Amino acid sequence: MKTISTTSNKTGIINVLAKPSTKLLTTWYAEQVVKGNIIASEKVILACKRHLNDLEKAGTEEFPFIFDEELGHRPIQFIEKYCKPSKGNFKQLILQAWQHFILGSLFGWIHKDSGLRRFKEGLIFVGRKNGKTTLISGVSLYGVSKDGENGADIPLLANSMKQARILFDEAKAMIKSSPKLRKRFRPLRDAIHFDKTFSKIEPQASDSEKLDGLNTHIGVFDEIHEYKDYKLINVIKNSRQSRDQPLLIYITTAGYQLDGPLVNYYEQGHDTLNGLIIDERTFYYLAELDDEKEFDQPEMWVKANPNMGVSIKLADMIEDWDKAKRTPQERNDFITKRFNLFVNSSEQAFLDFNTIKKNNKERHEEDFFKVPCIGGYDLSDSEDFTSACLEFPILETGEVFVISHSWVPEKKVLLENEKIDYRGMEKDGLLTIVKSEYINKELIYDWFVEKSQLFQIELITYDPAKAFGLNEALKNYGFQTQIVRQGHLTLGPAVDDVKDRFLDGNIIFNNNRLFRWYVNNVKMVEDRNRNKLPTKQGRYRKIDGFAAFLNAHTEVMKKFVQPAGNGDISFVSINQLLRGVIN
Incomplete structure (x- = not known):
């Protein structure tokens, strides 16, 4: 198995951790995590074990889903071929192994008879600066153009329009930087149209006026740690009824809203990955530190930051932590956003989330x-x-x-x-x-x-x-x-x-x-x-x-x-x- 080391910025490439065969990287990542060759959080390890266990029973009467490597690789291939991050001096975007695992799982698992997607929802829970915006912008462009759906609406959703436009503007920037995408997509101020399939990408917020008219094929919820209720989520869930294989993706860091939807979904993920409840239609990737002892173990920080060494420099993160931990509010924010753990926003909070x-x-x-x-x-x-x-x-x-x-x-x-x-x-x-x-x-x-x-x-x-x-x-x-x-x-x-x-x-x-x-x-x-x-x-x-x-x-x-x-x-x-x- 050939290992490719990370290249420097001089080559202009964001490189992959280790790449035996592009199409096999989803399962390879799961195997390496379970073997302990890739450091990951306990919940990511459980997600990888789930993937490997599902492969063993795939296609049986009790488990009617199979994993199609070719299908799972298509969005990855599209992103790496056409999409380029708008920030940084990068000539090409090559997805990391953990990103292969996420996209390969979401798009590769299908029903053995219908060929429709297994997963209807996916919670992607990682720390800040791990390339969430770039990844999901590429997925939205793939969804309207190459996912085999006509009239596909892809709303990019957030608690505020300002946040929703961050994803939207990144997708527009990708189109602008790619001659091939510019020929096929029609970006406007408030929508990106793909006329061949009569599909579009739009930024939407909880107070948007056009929510009730959506026909959601793929809905992307950004930073749901800010959501206080299920109003926006419920509107989007109700807008997907006419789609054959709708997909809702929640991509977020931890936050301070400890009574909102994120904590509920996070706990459901914990119970699903631990086998306490059965939910075969939701995918979970929950990257976080596992113990407070790891706060001062930089080698463990990759658990919450799987893009370490690519979009995140460990030396910079160590320097930031050494400064932040001396001030209670900065310390809490760092633990929440970089170590990806729920903490209370008040430095005098009576009890923390885990207690x-x-x-x-x-x-x-x-x-x-x-x-x-x-x-x-x-x-x-x-x-x-x-x-x-x-x-x-x-x-x-x-x-x-x-x-x-x-x-x-x-x-x-x-x-x-x-x-x-x-x-x-x-x-x-x-x-x-x-x-x-x-x-x-x-x-x-x-x-x-x-x-x-x-x-x-x-x-x-x-x-x-x-x-x-x-x-x-x-x-x-x-x-x-x-x-x-x-x-x-x-x-x-x-x-x-x-x-x-x-x-x-x-x-x-x-x-x-x-x-x-x-x-x-x-x-x-x-x-x-x-x-x-x-x-x-x-x-x-x-x-x-x-x-x-x-x-x-x-x-x-x-x-x-x-x-x-x-x-x-x-x-x-x-x-x-x-x-x-x-x-």
Whole structure:
């Protein structure tokens, strides 16, 4: 097997890592990654194993897909023959082995009988400066001209028109720099036409007026880490129904929108590659560092940056990291964009993404019928979110089980200025959209009364602000209530205890995405006495569900403090057990 070393810029060629045979490079890359000859992230290794395993069962009754090397190579051949990056002094674009694996997989896997593409969607998740724009611009030009489709629309999609035009302008620049492409394509200000197949490429954003008229053949979503909701994605998915083999490509780095579509798709990719769910129609390439220890191991950075040595110079990246890691905000941005890991945008964030994700256990509510629990609620403003919860201490394990619910007025939902999936969360039973302009306190009262028929509510905790009437009604019904003063003396110990339990993975909330959103929105700020207290990260980053939970936890954490046989106090906490605090 012949290896070709990377050439210098003097030759004007972006070269490939190792090239035994152009058509075989997709499978060759998978083999080399699995053997450990090419350093890759754990999830990329799993993607490569998936490809090799699928080859073994290809064409069987249980697995009706086959891999056509010739078909998979066509977009690669087109890009290398006709496309040239607009930036840099390069005479030719030769795709890297990892890019062969991505395009070869997306276009080469087909159904054995129909010959139509296997993959309907693909998530390409890599760090910055890895040639995403150049690659996907070439794919869009191939899609309208050589993919065997007439009337093919290829929208280049982003959260803003400015971002969408970056891809579009790169595709136009490729046409301008290639005499053969100039003869066949008709680039205009807002569209690139390929008249032979009546097809076109257009930049589109979430606020574009022409979205409903699309007939999407290949849709390219750029930087979906910025997307707060599924509005644009859903429009495009609904526009592909008349196509025989539509393909949606999401190409992005990590980001700070930890409750948006990207995190959901990323977690689905994790579960698919690990065999936890079956999804034969979505391709995943998830390039990232696997451990924080690798932050200071430059030889491992290629895991998130497979184009290392080509569009990225390792020496420059080392220099940038040495500078960025001294400033918290620059450090977070570098970890997110260059190491391709999700981190919270606030340097004082309460919890990071990986810690929250550890708390993914689930329990049936029925397990807690007639079990003692503590309630909590947070009223906020009547025109905004209101939340309530029940928290159950599980003394044997140090875990707590949380049932959380929220209410929001329909007026707020109709504004749609916060890009929150209210309707979807209501459908999932996580919140109630109230058909009025404000939240009537009787709704929270009714919720606690209803839950008291199932669970043993020992106490209901609350922030006294705006709560007088509701608290009196709850007491009149027979509930015991407890004020939680909103200061460090009361909330500080509860915050510390909650954080410990999150770090141990001991908060069970049944993956309630609204509750997870609340937790993710919390940051810590100092009061006048330099005590840290929780607050929200921004105007639209609500924490009402966390506040209700924290109120309840001020009392729940006391349940884990039990007198030992000699009268001493022992703290039943997994974190403390690990530290050897309990004698």
